[in-house]
Amino acid sequence: MREKTPKVVVTFETTTDAIVFESESKADPEALPGRIIPVPSEISAGCGLSWCADEQYRETLLGSIESKGLAFEGVYSVCMY
Numbered sequence: 001m002r003e004k005t006p007k008v009v010v011t012f013e014t015t016t017d018a019i020v021f022e023s024e025s026k027a028d029p030e031a032l033p034g035r036i037i038p039v040p041s042e043i044s045a046g047c048g049l050s051w052c053a054d055e056q057y058r059e060t061l062l063g064s065i066e067s068k069g070l071a072f073e074g075v076y077s078v079c080m081y
Helices: 017-028 057-067
Strands: 004-010 034-039 049-054 072-081
Touching: 004 057, 017 049, 034 072, 049 057, 057 072
Parallel strands: none
Antiparallel strands: 004 049, 004 072, 034 049
């Protein structure tokens, strides 16, 4: 049976912000590890899309968000499959 593991989840106010974030991740996957997922039920967010990465990448992800000036709504820790 799979176990839940800690993930860092970034939420967005608009779908456009999520798409820009995904485009930036394709251009620089080491700076923005992870993928787009539906917002987990534990979180309430604007557009329904979020970015999910392993918790170990939290600092890398947050540093890249800041340096690239990417728009986001919130950053959460969630245990997920």
